[in-house]
Amino acid sequence: MKSRYIFSILPAAIFTAVFYLLPIIVLFAYTYKTGSSVFNSLNLRILKFTSYQAFLSTLMSFAMGLPGAYLLGRTRFRFKGIFAALSTVPFVMPSISMTLGFISFFGHNGIFNSYFLWPIFHVRFEPLFTLLGVVMGNAFYNFPLTMMIVGSAISNLDPLYAEAARIDGASKFKSFLFIELPILLPSILSALILTFIYCFTSFAVVLVIGGAQFSTIEVQIYMYLTTIIDFKGAIDLTILQIALIGSIVFIFGILRKIAGIFSQEISRSNFKFPLWGILYLAGISIFVFGPIISQVFAGFWNFQNSTFTLEWIDHLFSGRMNPYIGNSVIAAILWTGIFSLSSAILTVILSITSAYAVNKIKSAIFDIIFTSSLAISPVILAFGYLALQNWIPLNFPSEIIPIYTILSFPIGFQTFLSGWQRFPEEIDEAASVDGANWFQRLTLIRIPILKPQVISTFFFAFAISMGEMSATMVLYNPQFPTISISAYRLFSSMHVPEAQALGSILTIATFVVFYILEKPLFREEQ
Template sequence: MNNASRKKSISGGVALAALPGLMFLFLFFFIPLLTILSGAFIDEAGKISLLPLLATVRDENLLRILGFTFLQAFLSSLIALAMGLPGAYFIARCDFPGKKILRSLSVVPFVIPPILVVLGFVTIFGNNGIINRFLMQLTGSGTPPLKILYSLKGILLAHGFYNFPVVLRIVASHWEAIPEKQEQAAQLLGAKRSAVFRTITLPQLMPAVVSSMLLVFLFCFSSFAVVMVLGGGPKTTTIEVEIFRLARINLDLRAAGRVALIAAGLTILPLLLNFGTESRFTGMGASDRDHRIVRGRNPKVRLFGAVYGLAMVILVIGPLLGVIASGFLEVEGPLAAPRFSLRWFAGIFSVSGPDAFSITAARSIAGSLLLSGLTLLITIPTATLFALATVRSGGKRAKLFELMASLPMSISTVILGSGYLAISVAYPMLTAAPLFIAGAHSVIAFPFVFRSIVTALAKIDGSYRRAAISLGAKPAKAFTDIELPMLESSLFSAAAFAFALSVGEMNATLTLSGGSFPTLPITIYRLIGSYQFHRASALGTVLIVLCAVAFLLLDRSTRRKKEM
């Protein structure tokens, strides 16, 4: 085969590999997104017009909502930064008891569904939570003395917990890449540690700090479940909650489209800024980490690191333990002491004469597992082939593919669910169709699965594949026999992450189906809304077990990749 024929064959193979991913993104992402956003330009008479959009931009209520959305996202970013930076320092520069545990636990919030965070904080800090019950029994008061939740404070507390690992992981990984010899040289020349940090370390860390803060800001700006449950009313409404209200409750899809267009436009800016800051530190080599000298002999540093690690363990694990404990408790009255009980779990797994709750619980578990399975079947093959096409194509086409794969991250799950809802209005049979809902889940998981696989695929030495092809193997055969086995760890990691995202997804599913297709997060959300916290905790424990399996697989695959 001559060079021209070989290039033509490679080009055809790239196009064939990219086709499933392109079709998937077109059908399950671009069409729903354009469906909801196009309504922003339609007036009440059904004609194309900019006047409704301009009126929405000037609406005082929306401006108030936007102001609060920006405020809570900014304050949440500062809290996450304050919580994450010390951990980044301890992981990057210190050795202390429990360091490996802290590093592993920093993954936990990534695989915890937001509804579990909400339930955990209600269980611990709620008016009838563990802390308030203890204080009421201690004082004999019938009024909860600690009122944190259902206000801005509750939102900020939950967002800080949920997002500080973003800061910790991003900053720590880049702090590790800064040679400590630079700091030591400055200290030998007489510079104080504060001056060294300000003039040498901080400038190199700033891109990572800004990137992590922008990501946290974006996550908090698009937060839904935390605000919906812990907000406490109209005063704490964010733009995502407003889109849900317009689309799902009012069924005013055109108004929802106008607000969604504004929200999408506002989230693009921090995303572009994040890409800009990321490009500034991608050149920091991993080899620099070989020059890092760990400060592990200073007893004070070890003590502070251990104390910080213990505090973070309590903060991360505490809400989850609160959910599990609440699932095994039964309380007769406001001031009565809780007692151990299996009543709520018996209701979930009842096989003889099941009541309405056990039927709903069983359907929710089955629904979540079905959607997660369908999400894996859709996402893993399409993202793997799309990653293969990206690596093989190179140049501008590869950048275009990467951009297309990343676009779903810039659109909130509520906006995505609103797009699916707009389609289901025309085709009602799709509202509770598992494959249709799994399509939304797959769009949410696709960027993360793609990123995990394309990074691993780009690191594989291409000489093995080229040698196999030169010996007569077809490109597809060379990929399946040589490269695919080398991707095993990354595929496990991607599958675990996709499973965790799907099994905990609530926003798009609730917006689309309104709960007509029960899943674990939706049923937990409804139980919280009806103040059935112990039943919610029992179901939450089941969800924690499923997420724990995903976490263990993710942590195992991450360790294997580091060992390779």
């Protein structure tokens, strides 16, 4: 391994060892005893169902996200930016807020049933508290991963390959299937593995939409730690989760090598909007935009009087809700912004350098190490930090930025890894021959070419930090409130309208931020 690659991978390796591996090892050593029962019948049954629902959820998420990735990365159409922004909002929002938005739209008396299906067709669609509801909820949250990761790759795809195929007589479908799809395969594999892991570790969707009859590994770990107080049982399930996710990541690394990497020039080309895109946008508008809009709508609507109101907003900012959240809403917004911004910047820095080195080293072990944190429950990670406090003086909020970074780093790493694999090395080499140093090549060549990956990683890291709730609940200090915990506390104290109003503000702010950021990510031709 060359020294420059060691220098590039060292920051991420040290950060991962100190803020991820060390707390987990300390927690295992602190709680685990001999006589393991990892493979008992209950754990295996939970593992089987968790894998099954994650597989179905991944298929649905990918089926929803791939057409959107093509539309965003390759075509031009009116309101393209609004579509990209709204589609990504579910992945950003606090889980409890958007889960209730999903329920308010698809519930028995929700908007979809009350104002569309029942009045017109006299039938009801009731996916809640079923396996279909769990799969739909996971797809609702995670399809933006495919849309953003694959869409970013499509937007950089050189059209010369497809044009040459069409000149030789290939149809558009054959050109995509046999020419463009193999080039996009690394990005597709990245999206699939990340989506599966997020569906596998789903928590709020299973707990709220699925109900008590469905128990996944993540839900059971939470129950062990908070209700049964069985640390050993939680560790047993964590071992199973790490083993499975680690194996999947290892296989994924092998498949990506088999798929191969195509070197190409960066070139953008926008095609006309296809007819099938109309049906796709209509379906997404119902399935995704409906719950989002209903959640925003609920924050400004008095259901008893059926009138528009700012009463709930006034309750938030007047200080009346401060006793329930432990601090002011303004403080929650401020600290959430600080934590999320710091985590996003750190994630981008660690991801771009480590992915560069791993792409050069060609070793699957780093894929496993840098992606394995997705297999760890945020609750387990937070308890690891608590166990670590016995030896190291850690206190909230010094713990929260590393935790947020650890949770978002795998997405950034995989996104940049796909980008580096398609990076035109000849441009970098030409600059080096002309005398450009490492910093000049980074700032003037590499980052501009990798701009879609930079923006995508920054946004998703920022989004994950804003919406993270489970680890924050374990370590929470009311002196440093966050929006997600504030919304949860309002919900749990039966101040649902105020919680929905807070969620509405966050949804609108998220939409505005991403609408601004998506311009350089998916460039449009006017």
